[in-house]
Amino acid sequence: GEDVEQSLFLSVREGDSSVINCTYTDSSSTYLYWYKQEPGAGLQLLTYIFSNMDMKQDQRLTVLLNKKDKHLSLRIADTQTGDSAIYFCAESPYTGKLIFGQGTTLQVKP
Amino acid sequence: NAGVTQTPKFQVLKTGQSMTLQCAQDMNHEYMSWYRQDPGMGLRLIHYSVGAGITDQGEVPNGYNVSRSTTEDFPLRLLSAAPSQTSVYFCASSYSKLAGSTDTQYFGPGTRLTVL
Numbered sequence: 001g002e003d004v005e006q007s008l009f010l011s012v013r014e015g016d017s018s019v020i021n022c023t024y025t026d027s028s029s030t031y032l033y034w035y036k037q038e039p040g041a042g043l044q045l046l047t048y049i050f051s052n053m054d055m056k057q058d059q060r061l062t063v064l065l066n067k068k069d070k071h072l073s074l075r076i077a078d079t080q081t082g083d084s085a086i087y088f089c090a091e092s093p094y095t096g097k098l099i100f101g102q103g104t105t106l107q108v109k110p
Numbered sequence: 111n112a113g114v115t116q117t118p119k120f121q122v123l124k125t126g127q128s129m130t131l132q133c134a135q136d137m138n139h140e141y142m143s144w145y146r147q148d149p150g151m152g153l154r155l156i157h158y159s160v161g162a163g164i165t166d167q168g169e170v171p172n173g174y175n176v177s178r179s180t181t182e183d184f185p186l187r188l189l190s191a192a193p194s195q196t197s198v199y200f201c202a203s204s205y206s207k208l209a210g211s212t213d214t215q216y217f218g219p220g221t222r223l224t225v226l
Contacts, residue, residue: 042200042217042219043215044217098153098155100145102150
């Protein structure tokens with residue numbers, strides 16, 4: 001079946017790096033996504049990675065994909081208080097459908 | 111473009127009442143979806159549509175109906191509300207029909223529904 005797992009909470013200090021981890025089960029997903037949800041708001045796409053890539057970097061964001069272990073991670077460099085939010089990992093087993101993890105709440109302490 | 115809009119933002123219902131959550135997009139997107147978000151469970155797909163006149167069930171369709179008479183609108187109907195349907199509901203839309211597309215799903219701001 002399709003399942004995406006994430007840890008629920010991460011706390012870091014401002015300026016440190018944050019690493020949010022995710023595991024997924026459906027190896028047919030062509031793309032994997034990271035979404036960000038700020039309090040009271042909808043979801044915003046942060047970044048995505050194609051399943052045949054190992055790494056993708058986008059400014060302060062680095063996505064690592066280990067396809068063998070079905071493990072995805074999101075690293076945020078120089079974490080700021082504005083990065084405090086819930087981060088969702090998602091896979092797309094077929095068009096129009098996203099399977100989300102439970103979301104990781106990132107708390108950034110000044 | 112207004113993007114994806116949802117109304118109402120908040121709603122309180124009594125058990126057994128019916129209502130329709132509205133969703134509209136002005137981006138000419140083919141795909142539209144409804145998700146519900148519950149604490150600790152992420153977002154779960156309720157129903158989705160790949161184009162006008164075509165709808166299909168997601169993970170948690172029971173108690174909900176949808177229709178897609180136009181490209182722009184994708185209303186979600188609760189037939190007889192139950193406390194288990196208390197949740198935040200998000201509508202999303204995207205363009206591409208291709209499998210594995212990177213096309214971003216754009217999310218609306220959500221509707222917070224409480225069923226007493």
